[in-house]
Amino acid sequence: METDKLTVLTIKHLKDKNKLALQEMTEELHPYDLAELYRALPEKHHFKFLTYLTSKDIADLVMELEPEMQIEVLEKLGIERSSKIMDIMDNDDLADLLSEISEGKLEEYLSAMENDESKTVQQLMSYPPETAGGIMTNEFVWIRHYYTVRDAVEKFKSFAELTRNIYYLYVIDENKKLVGVVSYRDLLLADMDEKIDDIMFNRVISVPTHTDQEEVAQLIQRYDFLAVPVVDEQNILKGIVTVDDVIDVFMDEAQEDIEKLSASGKDIDFQTKAVVASYRRLPWLVLLLFIGLISGTILDSFEDTLEQVVALIFFMPMIAGMTGNTGTQSLAVVVRGLVTNDTDRGTILKLIWREFKVGIIIGIVCGLLVFLIAMFWQSFVFGIVVGISLLATLIIGTMAGTVIPLILFRVGLDPAVASGPLITTLNDIFSLLIYFGIATSLMHYLI
Amino acid sequence: METDKLTVLTIKHLKDKNKLALQEMTEELHPYDLAELYRALPEKHHFKFLTYLTSKDIADLVMELEPEMQIEVLEKLGIERSSKIMDIMDNDDLADLLSEISEGKLEEYLSAMENDESKTVQQLMSYPPETAGGIMTNEFVWIRHYYTVRDAVEKFKSFAELTRNIYYLYVIDENKKLVGVVSYRDLLLADMDEKIDDIMFNRVISVPTHTDQEEVAQLIQRYDFLAVPVVDEQNILKGIVTVDDVIDVFMDEAQEDIEKLSASGKDIDFQTKAVVASYRRLPWLVLLLFIGLISGTILDSFEDTLEQVVALIFFMPMIAGMTGNTGTQSLAVVVRGLVTNDTDRGTILKLIWREFKVGIIIGIVCGLLVFLIAMFWQSFVFGIVVGISLLATLIIGTMAGTVIPLILFRVGLDPAVASGPLITTLNDIFSLLIYFGIATSLMHYLI
Structure with missing residues (x-):
């Protein structure tokens, strides 16, 4: 459906106070389309629209919006509701969002969030932006090399919600060091009783946390990877960078090149005032x-x-x-x-x-x-x-x-x-x- | 290992006529690195190097090289060996390569290739470049909606070689029309006896063959897809475009923008004479x-x-x-x-x-x-x-x-x-x- 039609329908549902119909409609939408709808909706409807959405939908929406609009949403929702949304957002997107928020507010949000979520995201925020650490997510599933394929699949199933954009399981040793990688494809092709040790790929290519994001993007492009693991100096697995983030890096880098050629100043697009x-x-x-x-x-x-x-x-x-x-x-x-x-x-x-x-x-x-x-x-x-x-x-x-x-x-x-x-x-x-x-x-x- | 060291080692193996050592070395290399090595190697060693490689390695190498060097390799190998290499190349890469070859030569290569390979690639070549049809591969696995997960996994296993860069199975009806999609992740999460009908995603987003490549790239970027299916006017599944090809599209488009801003002429890089x-x-x-x-x-x-x-x-x-x-x-x-x-x-x-x-x-x-x-x-x-x-x-x-x-x-x-x-x-x-x-x-x- 066109965004225009969706907008009209949304306003109708809001005026009719038909929460159910609205939720049914938004449930069908991809996050990108949900964000397009939010942008198209006149500002006076924003608050009511948000109150009608499920927390899951708001989280999806916020992850697609640009920083200024993200902050607008948080302010409309208030600290308490916002922190609930933050609990379900992807950690890397959340870290980016929080880095845009003023010092004082940040404290409030972090303390309102669940304890372990808040800790993880603070850890992510400690890496400089535009590095592997800065763009990685720490939502990945690790397994042990002595697992059978069945064990691995079981563990994968129990963490299924975490792994929406993830395509590999990472194998670590007793010191949490990265020793191998197994793709979903490998798991499907293997017998349930095979050992991970026998099917995993040992010569894993990984990058240190401080690697420039452009280098990470090049690596993924050159080797046609879907993700690359990020490790610290001790080769301990800290997170992964996925191919969808890498596309964004390429877009940003191209943008930078254009700015160089035109001295046009940062961040001017069709919508800038x-x-x-x-x-x-x-x-x-x-x-x-x-x-x-x-x-x-x-x-x-x-x-x-x-x-x-x-x-x-x-x-x-x-x-x-x-x-x-x-x-x-x-x-x-x-x-x-x-x-x-x-x-x-x-x-x-x-x-x-x-x-x-x-x-x-x-x-x-x-x-x-x-x-x-x-x-x-x-x-x-x-x-x-x-x-x-x-x-x-x-x-x-x-x-x-x-x-x-x-x-x-x-x-x-x-x-x-x-x-x-x-x-x-x-x-x-x-x-x-x-x-x-x-x-x-x-x-x-x-x- | 650095490309420099690899080059020295390669020349040593070539001089020692140590084919085995060379093959052991190249087997460890990603295609990208193999191509880097080939570029770094002085031209006088190219022919011998190629004769030492396995057909599989040559195919990997050719797929990573730029058109001029691809044609050089084919000429060094001769028609007969080249057509063997072409049989194992990915169809979309092969179609791109063949479109660079002169009319007369093309005939020779196509008739030396295996019959069905030659037919498939000619079909791919019939789509205009820079469209969904032009950049898609037709190597994908389709299943039926009445399959169980077990049937799907069995079929997937028997076509495993075809599916190196593929992350979804596509569900088609009796008229070959696209009706659903199942990811590897869905298959892993499901029970073996579940029906594909129950776990597949019905509202598949697909693109017609004539869609501009830039639009396909935008779609994949917006929705964080790993691939998007390409269909004809009857919604019959013709091929898929994968995320790694889309990254290349973004790079090309950025390049075009830069050319616009600088009137610098097409295809000038650091290596151009x-x-x-x-x-x-x-x-x-x-x-x-x-x-x-x-x-x-x-x-x-x-x-x-x-x-x-x-x-x-x-x-x-x-x-x-x-x-x-x-x-x-x-x-x-x-x-x-x-x-x-x-x-x-x-x-x-x-x-x-x-x-x-x-x-x-x-x-x-x-x-x-x-x-x-x-x-x-x-x-x-x-x-x-x-x-x-x-x-x-x-x-x-x-x-x-x-x-x-x-x-x-x-x-x-x-x-x-x-x-x-x-x-x-x-x-x-x-x-x-x-x-x-x-x-x-x-x-x-x-x-």
Whole structure:
């Protein structure tokens, strides 16, 4: 059913105070659709809608919503009801939610929750976000290597509720160290009396808790895993990261790359309000405005050259623009490549060398083109000035787009600093310096 | 083990003609690592390495390689051995590979393959790429609703080899129509004598074969599925798309977005040769070069204004740059948003209205800033010219970055056309027209 129709039906049920019909309807919905419905519903109906839902449904709903709306729901429900919801939420989602809540409120929620739930989630919250520990869930089922398949299946059945998104059972030894893994498929294929020892996979690939989330995502993608276990320094199993969380990581990383290329500021989507979007975009724009004024200062210092050969101005926007364009192209290759490639010295040096050659090739092609245009329009020397300038600025622009993000990446700076607009603005400055520099030095041939 | 060490060891085994040791080593490797090893190995060793591998290992290897290297492997092996490898490859990977091969060769391979394998893969190849049909595999296990769990597990066991990456059994009726789905987890939790009818999930979400791959990916991401069944118009089950393929779709889509923002040309990564990379980048650059020359023509037509107020030049790079910057920011929001949002009329109009307001806000802030700077540097009227120009160009730049990609998207044009550099170059032209237009109309106050 369409969200629109669902919304109308929901409002009808709310007005008729028909709790049963509403619950029957929401029971059929996937959590994602439930969240879509909640977003579509006018705010004045939110409270009543929530009171009509079962705790299970509210938990499903909250796990799908974005942080601001999650907090809205909690506030509408009050501490007591909220803590009940929190008890049934997945621990990793709950940890993310709680990390958004103010210090004081957090205490209240944690103490209202069930004791062991509260402890587990606090443990999860202790890991930095964007690491394996930060995105893992600690809801998994472990078994012993001396179990039979029957034992394993029994244990699995008794923890069935915990294991909604889980596809492997993990085998640990007496010290809780991870020693193997068995998939549901293995269990189905085995005889009930076989030993776990004989069917388990021993060479388990696991990651330490502090591993960067991007690395975890790469691992799962490369090996087509459904989940990867997370261990501490003693190889003790702490949790698992599942493939659905990894898809979200990939989406976030792509988003970050886009931000790098556009300096568009964090978290602007179709729904962001104009004032908020402007507020997030303005810092970059104001910074670029001042850097852009440097270009003016450069022009100012070449005033003599400009006044003597006004025709120079006409190629200025093209040269500055082209330098920015090739820089953006290189930046895109680097930014995207850093996600999927190793970043050892050899790879990086080879990349820089490759981009240098690219700069020369495109510099020669484009330089020759404008040389011909400028020559026929003005003079041979004028063509030389414009052509050589474009050759030089394209090489420099290409290198700037390659080297600047790599340096920032190496020194561990926020790579958003190496944004497309910044590279473009810097390349504006480089290109003006080169263009008018060459023109000034060849001035006596030009006039 | 590191790829470097593995490479050295492999070369040693090859030189010692120690086939057994090599096979023991490769058997331990995940397909991804095997492919990494093959890439790292100098080309002169490739042939011998391949002859030492088992057919199973070669199939795993080929499925992980990029198209050019896949074809290299096939050529080294010859038709007969290659067709044996193809028989054991996953059908969806094989279909992708065969679609890269020239018409004539294709015939040879297909006739050398086993008859039914060849038929199945030809069927898969008939679906357009980038659709559900194009990315699905037809290796799945179906069961009947009247089966018991025991029957289902028996059937599953006898097709175990087929089901490496598969996590559900699909239930079909006598007309092969899809009527339900059962996960491995459901089978483990159920009693052996229960009927599939009683434990299966009826409201299966499926997609038609012609569904865009991006939609399939969204579906799997939204509902945290591991796979989604693909059906034809009669609801007959044709294949399934699995979550690991969906991750690749997300990576590809992100790559496409990056290309849009940078006009960087298709398929340039760290390994692309300089000549190839230049060849792919140049068409865009040459196009932008000519568009950039239009800026020069505009300046030419304002020559009088320029000669009378030379100071106008100094703010020119900043104004043109800022217009490009805000355009790029808007473009990023639109390009990324189109992936995750619905694109109905209401959403789009709201977005355009939002960006218009954003343009006004940042226009006022930045315009006021340069008004002050220009006023103190030159005069009040000069400040007005620069400030008003920046306000106007920022609004227009923002709108261009929003509306142009949306129009291209709506008319179904290749959205790569709406690239960041193109928007920037167009905005250059708009900004010059506005800046010198305003300056010319206020000329008598300026001098």
